[in-house]
Amino acid sequence: MSFNQEFDDHGAWRRQFALRLKLLSEWLTDHDLMEAGVNERLDQLHAQVKNDKIMVAFVAEFSRGKSELINAVFFAGYGRRIMPASAGRTTMCPTELGYDAEVPPCLRLLPIETRLQPKSLLDWRNAPNKWERVDLDVNDPQQLARAIQKVAEVRRVSKSEAAALGFWNEELPDDNPLVGPDGLIEVPKWRHALINMAHPLLKQGLVILDTPGLNAIGAEPELTVSLLPQAHAVVFILAADTGVTKSDLTIWRQHLAVQGQGQESRLVVLNKIDTMWDALSSPEQVQLQIASQRTDSADILGLSPKQVLAVSAQKGLLAKVSGDDKLLEASNLMELESALGVDLLGQRRRILSAAVASGIQALRQETGRLVHIRARDLVEQIQELDGLRGKNAGVIKQMRLRIEQEQADFDASGAKIHAVRSVHLRLLKNLFALLGSTHLKAEVSELSRALKQPGIKLGVRRAYGHTFDRLRADLARADTLAAEIQSMLEGSFKGLNAEYGFSLQPPSPPQLAHYARDLVAIEKSHLQYLSLGNALRLAQPEFAERLTRALMSRLRVVYDTAMNEVELWNKSASAQLDTQLRERRRNFVRRIEAVSRIQQAAGGLDGRIRELQSHQTELNLLDAKLAELTDHLLSVPEEDPAEAVAV
Structure with missing residues (x-):
């Protein structure tokens, strides 16, 4: 298969995936499952595939x-x-x-x-x-x-202008372009x-x-x-x-x-x-x-x-x-196209598929957890109402008062939840500072000064080594801090689950250690300029300045990517807590409404229980449909994806 054909297949896969993701997004919205964390995850998956x-x-x-x-x-x-x-x-x-x-x-x-x-x-x-x-x-x-x-x-310029632009170096005559009869040099x-x-x-x-x-x-x-x-x-x-x-x-x-x-x-x-x-x-x-x-x-x-x-x-x-x-x-051109298609695109598809699969599993867990919360609340309501069978009006009134007291106690517990958020945000602030542009500039400042020194830069290799050692240490500290935050979240969520019956589960922490491999790659790509053969080129102030800017641009991409991963992790954890708080408040409202309806109508108890049981069936269908839609995203089958969304 030629490169063009392989790439067409890759493009078709990406379009199918984007369409299925759009259909899943609409389905989640229609069924009131589009929470903030889920929406953030969907946006990330869409951007990941669209911008690949x-x-x-x-x-x-x-x-x-x-x-x-x-x-x-x-x-x-x-x-x-x-x-x-x-x-x-x-x-x-x-x-x-x-x-x-x-x-x-x-x-x-x-x-x-x-x-x-x-x-x-x-x-x-x-x-x-x-x-x-x-x-x-x-x-x-x-x-x-x-x-x-x-x-x-091209342009024809003087030697001095060619030197300023980086195309002429008196110390490296073999690398210099030819000088024309008019003394000018051809440059792009x-x-x-x-x-x-x-x-x-x-x-x-x-x-x-x-x-x-x-x-x-x-x-x-x-x-x-x-x-x-x-x-x-x-x-x-x-x-x-x-x-x-x-x-x-x-x-x-x-x-x-x-x-x-x-x-x-x-x-x-x-x-x-x-x-x-x-x-x-x-x-x-x-x-x-x-x-x-x-x-x-x-x-x-x-x-x-x-x-x-x-x-x-x-x-x-x-x-x-x-x-x-x-x-x-x-x-033999088709042999080259085949090598590009099979090796390059095959490898790229595997990498993208693995990254996408991880995001879809996280999406499935976050949405499935919300369905589970609603299902658990329905079971509790059915058991609560079932216990009222044959009871008189006084008992029903007492139940309403008890639910209202539970609601008041829950609303008063906001300080505890706020404390969890405060500790989380304080630790996150330290993590963001480690990955921020201000800190990055400070860490690279020694190397930047070494590169900008006039003449032969004898200590620049050592400055590179020290700088990248510090950057790797920063990433290791950031990874340790992320692990501490994860541990704090696990403890806090466990306490909230026990006290309020939540089902909070911290999202997977960001894997910051793997960005160290990116730093190694950047360092290696720069080492070529630190060899003895490039010492004279590096001695040029203009070239050293361009090298410094190139280094900062590449490092900024790595740090920004790491920061985005941390932000997604943070939003997933916060959104999960917000979702369960909101669901609990809705549950109190629904329980009070149910008891009120039973107080007002003698036959309301059985009717309300049947209504809740009907909602149970609907939730079971939603859970099955969610599994089906996420499975379709992982497989992206060839048939028309519209067939997969009939609810």
């Missing part, structure tokens, strides 16, 4: 056919090239292709001069007025291709490009990251320490006839090589195998040469041979456009 993005990054040195490969895999349906793929340098700035329904089809370009200002790329994303915008007509392939050609635009006109278009794959959550070559990659630390490490798959393109060159190996070692679990997310493509189709060699000899290049490349890069594929992007694009199945098979 799959980023595939394409990385290569110049002239490896990277943009042509993107055209062949994703844009052959246009019948022509969309990404610029002519000879020489084409993609001069990192280019993201994605889809946002709230933004019209357009190309947005961030001027290269923004590198001179103290803002991260993330900050610039939130300042749309600073980007140059070009509207796109997605139904006109020629206009689309013409507009996107702008990502290849744009720092970053965002293409928003309603391509079917992009609409389903695919994000394609097209990166420039080695010099531009190294000059933009936010790309290498943030965007590339967060990509779900990286396709590294080499030339089939040369294999792994020195510059290819530099890119791989400094920016792409990973160990352990992350290694399966790397695919290497030996492109342009058509250059090896030699009329003087037999097809068997050509295949042996290609197989030898695959094996050698895998050995050099430390990968499994199955992760190195040999294709011809140009012939694959031509074959798709012309409908030549034989040429398409010879290009």
Whole structure:
């Protein structure tokens, strides 16, 4: 199955899930089960699936056919090239292709001069007025291709300006671009490009990251320490006839090589195998040469041979456009698409499904607990009313007085419940402080100062180590504090359950320790800049400033995600207490109303008991329906989901 087909299936699964979630939400609202905690959980699940993005990054040195490969895999349906793929340098700035329904089809370009200002790329994303915008007509392939050609635009600047922008360093002559006869240097006109278009794959959550070559990659630390490490798959393109060159190996070692679990997310493509189709060699000899290049490349890069594929992007694009199945098979393009589809999407679906399943189980427990509370209250009312059979009016009046006294005592107990909330909020305040942006800035301040010192930064590796040790210690303290809060909640809820007959159960605590793995990944992605080979680049104040901003942007994402998890946990616990307080108050009102009706009508007792028994049956049906709907969410079957919501 091709990548496009696999992605279509993934998109269909996400749409089915979103539809079933919407139907469950409506059903919960219709049956008065949409409590605050449940609503929060639904919103999180909806956002998790709706906003799920799959980023595939394409990385290569110049002239490896990277943009042509993107055209062949994703844009052959246009019948022509969309990404610029002519000879020489084409993609001069990192280019993201994605889809946002709230933004019209357009190309947005961030001027290269923004590198001179103290803002991260993330900050610039939130300042749309600073980007140059070009509207796109997605139904006109020629206009689309013409507009996107702008990502290849360059400027010619002086050496001093090139140095300020990060493209020239007198201490690293091998990395410097060529100087023209006029003494000027060619640099990209744009720092970053965002293409928003309603391509079917992009609409389903695919994000394609097209990166420039080695010099531009190294000059933009936010790309290498943030965007590339967060990509779900990286396709590294080499030339089939040369294999792994020195510059290819530099890119791989400094920016792409990973160990352990992350290694399966790397695919290497030996492109342009058509250059090896030699009329003087037999097809068997050509295949042996290609197989030898695959094996050698895998050995050099430390990968499994199955992760190195040999294709011809140009012939694959031509074959798709012309409908030549034989040429398409010879290009091996479908083998690459299959690897992307099976490995990347299969892995992503498993991760998303596991996260979603956990959320659905929590949703099921919270809603099921509410149904259980109502069922228990009904049993108590039926037993209470059943005990009135054959009793005189005086006994019934006494029961009413007793219920009213219970209600008054319960209302007077608000101070105890308020005390539980106060202790909970005080501990939470400390936890939020540990994960807040102010504390994060303070923890990174030592490293920031070390990076901004002029000249060679001899102690910066030690500063990195100390900073990340402190950050990991912060997360460990936050995890311990969360465990203390969980223990407090368990004790408090147990006491309230015993005293008031509640059925409070603390939600699962946030798992903050696993964010330490994110810190390790961030630290590793930065270590590439602390090597002796990068010491001179790091000595440049402008580069060190960009590296600091990139670090803060990435750390902020981790801490914000951890904070969101804590907030959801807090809201789930608070909402559960609010729900049971409200249900208990409603129960008092219903019990008093029932006794009043019995006092007013001689035959009201039996009628009220039958009415409560009827509500019992309805609640049992609700519980069964809830299980059915949540099971459907976990399975997302192929049939029309509307069939599953008839109540």
